[in-house]
Amino acid sequence: MTFSADLKAFAAKVEGRQREIFVRSTQEITRSMAEGSELTGAPGQPVDTAALRTDWATNGAFTEQWVWETGTNKDYAEAIEYDLPVNGGAKFSEIQKSPVGGTHSRAATIAGWQNIVNHVAGEVVG
Amino acid sequence: MLNHTNALTGLRTRLLTLAGTWDFAKENEQFTPTIGRAYIEEEYSPGPSNQRGVGPLGTVETLPQYHLKLHTPEGLGVTAAQTFRDALLALFPPRLAITLSDSTALQVRTSPGPMLGPMKRYKPGWITSPVTLSLWALTPNSH
Numbered sequence: 001m002t003f004s005a006d007l008k009a010f011a012a013k014v015e016g017r018q019r020e021i022f023v024r025s026t027q028e029i030t031r032s033m034a035e036g037s038e039l040t041g042a043p044g045q046p047v048d049t050a051a052l053r054t055d056w057a058t059n060g061a062f063t064e065q066w067v068w069e070t071g072t073n074k075d076y077a078e079a080i081e082y083d084l085p086v087n088g089g090a091k092f093s094e095i096q097k098s099p100v101g102g103t104h105s106r107a108a109t110i111a112g113w114q115n116i117v118n119h120v121a122g123e124v125v126g
Numbered sequence: 127m128l129n130h131t132n133a134l135t136g137l138r139t140r141l142l143t144l145a146g147t148w149d150f151a152k153e154n155e156q157f158t159p160t161i162g163r164a165y166i167e168e169e170y171s172p173g174p175s176n177q178r179g180v181g182p183l184g185t186v187e188t189l190p191q192y193h194l195k196l197h198t199p200e201g202l203g204v205t206a207a208q209t210f211r212d213a214l215l216a217l218f219p220p221r222l223a224i225t226l227s228d229s230t231a232l233q234v235r236t237s238p239g240p241m242l243g244p245m246k247r248y249k250p251g252w253i254t255s256p257v258t259l260s261l262w263a264l265t266p267n268s269h
Contacts, residue, residue: 041174041189078244082195082256083169085249104171104193104258110238111189111260115174 020124021117026068028116030060032109033070036101039119040112043102045080052077053101081106127175128188128263132226134170137192137259140224141166144217146210161251162199164210169193177267186267189235192259197252207245207253215240218259235260 031037034057036044045053052074060070079086083093083103093103142150149165151157159165171191179185196214198207220236234240243256 039174041171041191079248082243083193084195084254084256088249104169104191107191107193107241107258107260108171108173110241111191111235112174115176115189118176 017124021121022066022068024120024124025116026060026062026070028120029068029109029113030057030070032112032116033057033105036105037109037112037116039115040108042105042108042112044100044105046096046098046101048098052080127186127268128172128190128230128232128265129226129228130170130172130190132228132230133190133232133261133263136224136226136232137170137261138168140217141168141194141214144214146213148210159197159252164196164198166214167195167197173261178264179267182269183266185264188263188265190232190261190263192261194257194259196255196257198255200247200251200253204245204253207255211242211245211255211257214257230263230265232261232263235262 028037028039032040032042032044034044034053036042045056047053052072055072055074056070059072060068062068076086078084079092080103083091085091086095096102138152147163149157149160149163151159151165151167153168153170157165171193173189173191175186175188177184178187194214196207196210198210218234218240220234220239222234223231224233226232238260241258241260245253245255248254
């Protein structure tokens, strides 16, 4: 093994870890948005038909090597995120029936991003 | 640990200095909006916490959020709603430190800074603008 080969092997190992941290962080975002997370404080999505939770759980995609995007096109997602009136009536939290999930998961997930990365990096690097 | 009662009190005290004529819909209190009069609706999320300092009495980081909805009477034009929201954002700029009654500094985070939702008519009579303030506090652990 030459010194040059050692350096190349080290670089490959570092890049592999970066990739693993990135991929696992996206999985934590998905969990935070869909089911809730202790890392972010997000409650996750309430469940009636599970359509919204399924959207958040499955819509994530890598659009470039280091870019991952997720979202939903459910029109009621906005009312749940911001706890707004649904169809001009009562606000979401006043009519929520689901025993799980709640509002503001997106804001909590964004704010908890560094917690996610710290947690995942700790697991990957040890 | 962050005392969330003190945190909410500090945030409310700051919010109540916002200029203009508006009513305050506090979380979990009965409130009926007055037609034609702006009001602000609040919700406080305690957020996650982590001990960052090592050992007993180590520093604990807490990341609460203050969710506000600014309701401006409809029909006044978008400028009234924007002016109201801009005044709120100016009151809680990133890096602002609010000193709580127990001397804890509760800071408005820079990343993410204040998050704005879409300004829309969600119910008859008002244009609503959601604003989320992400906050940050360091406190000694009590154990």
